[in-house]
Amino acid sequence: MRIAFFVNSIKGEAGYYTTTALALAGMARGHDVSYLTPGDFVLHPDDNLMIRATNLKNGKPKKADAFISALQGDQAEIQTINVSEIDVLFLRNDPSEDADERPWAAHAGAIFGRLAAERGVLTVNDPEGLIRAQNKLYFQDFPQAVRPTTLISKSFEEIRVFIDEQKQGVILKPLQGSGGKNVFKIASSKEANLNQIFEAVSGEGYLIAQVYLPDATAGDIRLFLMNGRPLQRDGAYAAFRRVPAKGEVRSNMNAAGTPAAVEITPKILAVAELVRPKLVEDGMFLVGLDIVGDKILEINVFTPGGLPDIAELYGVDLTPEVIIALEQKVEMRKNYAGRISNRRLATL
Missing domain, CATH: 3.30.470.20 (ATP-grasp fold, B domain)
Known part of the structure; x- marks a missing residue:
């Protein structure tokens, strides 16, 4: 089968990424691997969805760093193909990385992934689910049993009151974000630099104040x-x-x-x-x-x-367990064409 990994940028990929490990596992099982980025979709007037897929010209490096070097170098080539020529579209981008400088790119994977799923391509995670999970x-x-006590607000006063109610302190972070950016531990609303922290975090939108868990x-x-x-x-x-x-x-x-x-x-x-x-x-x-x-x-x-x-x-x-699961889903899609939704198939 052919697996296309959707990422923020090929230049930004690294050998130690989980996406790289999944790509190597796919190739080790005899599958073709391509990479896509937010600007690589083309919807034609005849409603054909095309993708500009980055592939290796020849060879399948077995080492992670060698694979990434080849993908980012002159061993790679871009082929424009119909999305129906791939079996799996694996959405592996981080929307928060594009939110500031390329807001158009942040959710391109989920948006065009929905179109790919409508055209019979197994798309994981399910794009409609990802659209609901944008922050x-x-x-x-x-x-509620699995969630720490949490307040979501843009009001500094609301958050100050919440902080005072939590004896163990709180973790303050932006509603939209990942990677630990702008995450702070606040022990008391009397902290001298609290206003500066509020300004830093609220610049990204709504804030999450979450009770600190000592563990x-x-x-x-x-x-x-x-x-x-x-x-x-x-x-x-x-x-x-x-x-x-x-x-x-x-x-x-x-x-x-x-x-x-x-x-x-x-x-x-x-x-x-x-x-x-x-x-x-x-x-x-x-x-x-x-x-x-x-x-x-x-x-x-x-x-x-x-x-x-x-x-x-x-x-x-x-x-390999992840790739095997995808193989099984692709086979199920062939056997139950038109009778099973992408969302259902994604977790079967």
Whole structure:
């Protein structure tokens, strides 16, 4: 089959990305791999949806850095093809990266992904589900039992009152964003630099004030779910602890967080089970849960990362499981053409 990975930019891809690991796993199983970016869709007057797919001219590098180097160099070529020539469109972009400088690009994947799905291309995660998940407000649709106490507002006074009500302090962050950008721990509304923090975070729109969970000092647990279930093979879970750097409240990898092995307990699995029905309903094929204790801090549905870290920590590469699941879905689509929606197929 042919898999097209939709990313923010090919120049911005790296060997340690989960997308790279998935692409290598696909090629290792004999599939053709292409890359797309937000400007690579063309809708013709006859309603044919075309894509400008970046492919390697020849060879299939087996090492991540060699693959990315080839993809970004003169070994790559762009071919304009009908979207029907690909079997899977895997949406793996981070909308927040384009929100400021290229707002037109932020949701191009979900918008054109919906058109691809209408034309019979398996598109994951389901684009209509992703459109509903454009910011962290999506998290509020999940069971209250898994959500920390949260206030969403643009009013400084509302947020000050909320801070004073939380004895353990709060985490303040923008509603739209990722990667740990503009995330602050606030202990009291009397903090001298609170106005400056408000200004920095509110410049991006609405703010989230979330009660601070003391267990977060040890970091959060990133757990991958596929088809609504924890991704695993023979009891080895796709999960790791993201440990924050010394003096840092954020555990994100791009904020100097480090990966560590973690044991997946029944309590963690119970948390995952609570969000499973909603994820399945929305066609969320591959997601990452960020868990602290019995609460989920975030649900990453666009481009959850960490599968290469998991492979290094445990010596178990789970990316082939993802590709095998896609193979099975493509086969199901052939057998049930026209009788099963993209959203349903995405999590079967």
